[in-house]
Amino acid sequence: MYRSAVYDEPLLNELVSSKKEKIKPLGILPDSLKRNEKIDIPDIDETQVVRHFHHLSQMNYGIDSGIYPLGSCTMKYNPKICGEIASWDGFAGTNPYQDVSTIQGNLQVMFELERMLCEITGMDYFSLQPAAGAQGEFLGMLLTRAYHEFNKDFERNEIILPDTSHGTNPASAAMAGYKLVEIPSTKEGTVDLDVLEKTLSEKTACFMLTNPNTLGIFESEILEISKLVHDTGALLYYDGANMNAIMGKAKPGDMGFDIVHLNLHKTFATPHGGGGPGSGPVGVKMKLEKFLPVPRVCKNKKDYFFDYKAPESIGKIKGHYGNFSVLLKAYVYILMMGRDGLRESSEIAVLNSNYMKKKLLDSGRYELPYKELRKHEFVLSCEKLKQEKNVRALDVAKRLLDYGFHPPTIYFPLIVKEALMIEPTESESKEDLDRYVDALIKIADEKPEIVKNAPNNTPVNRVDDVGATKKPILTWNMI
Ligand SMILES: Cc1ncc(COP(=O)(O)O)c(C=O)c1O
Known part of the structure; x- marks a missing residue:
């Protein structure tokens, strides 16, 4: 816990104990700790200070500043009421060590x-x-292991993933000690059933998939996929990062998935740019319940309580009970939206994405490899621009900054050359979508030198990432 040196007498005594100096009462610094030289800060008035910090705050770009169509990240608007409620003392002031009788509302x-x-x-x-x-995902992999081991099925040490999968999927599986087996997608950009069937074996522990996949394409053969996977005794894992496309329309549980993670910090409003706190709850089918982490939140006739009694549980995956403020914002968001609201938000997200995709394709400046029917996001390719003008996806993304827009995700999924992965979400107006499309079209028509040197209007211009890799300036060398 933070302790103020000025008001904390024991701490002061601790600090100066080597000098055998007696500390005076609260608020008075001992001479040995006082600065003698003048501090090198400008002598300016309050207005200037306020303007300086206000200006700095304006240099940030967030979802409240403008469109943020970061594909695969669902950067959507978080209604202010969600944050407002999460900041109420009754919630923000609670502590995980409090007695449960005093935090019944949180439970x-x-x-x-x-x-x-x-x-x-x-x-x-x-x-x-x-x-x-x-x-x-990591929890999902631990649950997978616990499930197979409980069934004395010790040989299953492989996780199958499509080549469109998000990098965290193989990373989580590898962290849990699994061997990774990647399978190529069809020319349509979906799971190749024949390849999957040949790859599945008595060694397969689980097949990890997101639906719609990272190209924004719905895996319409999901029931066949589920059957193939289950027939070999393996589990089917759902990466729920793309849930924004299907909320209220389709359920992964109905598609045959056994384990699901959701990203509350995407689909359920809390924007997560800059690495802010997240929440990735994991849902399971009945057969996996007993392996879930403890404590579980339960209720008897009148009280909520934490239940630690779960002998088959994998244990804890995180301290305490999760990122409560993100959980709370999701709770408020879901209550506010209701069943119909959630469905409608997915419909608008898909509509917005297809509107942009159509305009950009019609412009003839960008290409769309794989199947045209997309859900909440689409992945364009700048390969033509690269061939014709030596302008790459990275250059287009940097140039968007000059137009005042946040760039989309680039170079993912890996199977699309020079990828621009755009996810506009339901939060954006038609006017904003049009402005973004116009900027992308203009950039494609600009002189290559302008685009390749972008950004020009930002406080930091094009970063020399190759130079930074070859000659890194490490902070500990600068001290
Ligand atoms: C498809 C997909 N899966 C998994 C993740 C991992 O989520 P997180 O960033 O919360 O760890 C992401 C994140 O962008 C994602 O896009």
């Missing part, structure tokens, strides 16, 4: 949120503990 929020997420995904139980999607 109620968690208990009800679990039920809501079950309803949205079609799963039977949820754990709210993981602090990010990747941690949810």
Whole structure:
């Protein structure tokens, strides 16, 4: 815990004990700790200070500043009421070490949120503990292991993933000690059933998939995929980062998935740019319930309580009970939106994405490899621009900064050359979508020198990343 040196007498005594100096009462610094030289800061008035910090705050770009169509990241608007409620003393002032009788409201929020997420995904139980999607995946892999070991199925040491999968999927599986087996997608950009069937074996522990996949394409053969996977005794894992496309329309539980993680910091409003706190709850089907982390949030006739009694549980995945403020914002968001609201937001997200995709394709400046039918995001290729003008996806992204826009995700998924992955979300107006499309079209028509040197109007211009790699300036060398 933070202790103020000025007001904390024992701490002061500790600091100067080597000098055998007696500390004076509160608020008075001993001479040995006082600065003798003048501090080198400008002598300016309050207005200038306020303007300086206000200006600095304006140099940030967030979802409140403008469109942020970072594909795969669902950077959508977080209604202010969600943050407002999370900041209420009754919530923000609580502490995980408090007696449960004093935090019944918090437990109620968690208990009800679990039920809501079950309803949205079609799963039977949820754990709210993981602090990010990747941690949810890792938990999913631990659950997979626990499940197979419980069934004395010790030979299953492989996880299958499509070549479109997000980097955290193989990373989480590898962290859990699994061998990775990547399978190529069809020319349509979806799972190749023949290849999957040949790859599945008595060694397969799980197949990890997101639906719609990272190209924004819905895996319409998901029931066949599920059958193939289950027939070999393996589990099917759902990466829920793309849930924004199907909320209220389809449930991963109905598609046959056994384990699901959601990214509350994407689909359920909390924007997560800059690495802010996240939440990656994991939902499971009944057969995996007993392996979920402890404690579970339970309710008897009148009270909520934490239940630690779960002998088969994998244990804890994170300290305490998850990132409570993100859970709370998701809870408020879901209550506010309701069943119809969530469905409508997915519909608008998909509509916005297809509107942009159509305009950009019609412009003839960019290409769209793989199937045209997309959900909430689409992945364009700048390969033609690269061939014709030596302008790459990176250059286009940097130039967007000059137009005052946040760039999309680039170079992912890996199977698209010079990828621009755009996810506009339901939060954007038609005017903003049009402005973004116009900027992308203009950039494609600009002289290559302008685009390749961008950004020109930002406080920091093009970073020499090759130079930085070859000659890194390390901070500990500068001290
Ligand atoms: C498809 C997909 N899966 C998993 C993740 C991992 O989520 P997190 O960043 O919360 O760890 C992401 C993150 O962008 C993602 O896009």
